Amino acid sequence: MVAVAALLYLGADGAMGEAIQSVADPGTGPGPHGDESATAPPPPESPTWRLGENLEAGDSYTYEVCYSIHAAETTHPDPCYTLRMDFVYRMIHHAYGPVWVMDVGFDGKSTVMLLDLNTMTVHPMSAWDVWLAGSIQDTVLHLAPYGEQGLGVGAYWGEIDAYFYSVPLSVTSKAGDKSVLGYDTTAESRTVIMSGMPFPEYSRWHDPRSLSADPRIMHEYALVR
DSSP: OOEEEEEEEEOTTSOEEEEEEEEOOTTTSSSTTTOHHHHSOOOOOOOEEOTTTTOOTTOEEEEEEEEGGGGGOTTOOOOEEEEEEEEEEEESSSTTSSEEEEEEEETTEEEEEEEETTTOOEEESSGGGHHHHHHHHHTTTTTGGGOSEEOSTTOEEEEEEOSSOEEEEEEEEEETTEEEEEEESSSEEEEEEETTOSSOSEEEEEOTTOOSSSOOEEEEEEEOO
16 A cells, blocks of 8 residues: 655645655555565475486385286286395496496396486396386386476376376375375376485376276385385
């Protein structure tokens, strides 16, 4: 609000008149108190998270994984298994570009795989490990296509394709350093990501193309250590 003061003056003919002068209201008018653009703090930036960030040589992660595709494979009918990923060292110059050399443990055995740092894609070193590499890609690394995104509640990460439409993948809630990323079709799907952790802590995704009220669980995994 601007206060207006009336100043009296004598005209040339001696008549008294009024001159209107605006006076700045020290509480709300123009000036240092009223210039909101100069004093308002900028909106806080939403922190971001990228799959695989903060990885260091010697890091090891173990997950309990259930991957529905395995249930249909004669080579591995049990859909659930324990997965261990040991990050041995980082190679800067490789045909794929910079990669992590991983020692991957599964079913009491171990094998060597490469993890492309740019695309977060697993490359098996043996043809026998192709199915395992695909399983890792579709579970622990399933966020690879979405890149670096904001972690504010409601932050948009992309779209999940269903039969006749797409549903938004976004941050649904946040508590401390944990953010829940998910989408909702006939059943809610969610992935829990933690600040400073290179891989998700937990995920359970349902098939978005299923029209059933109880859609198939595509994958479920949880960090053990």
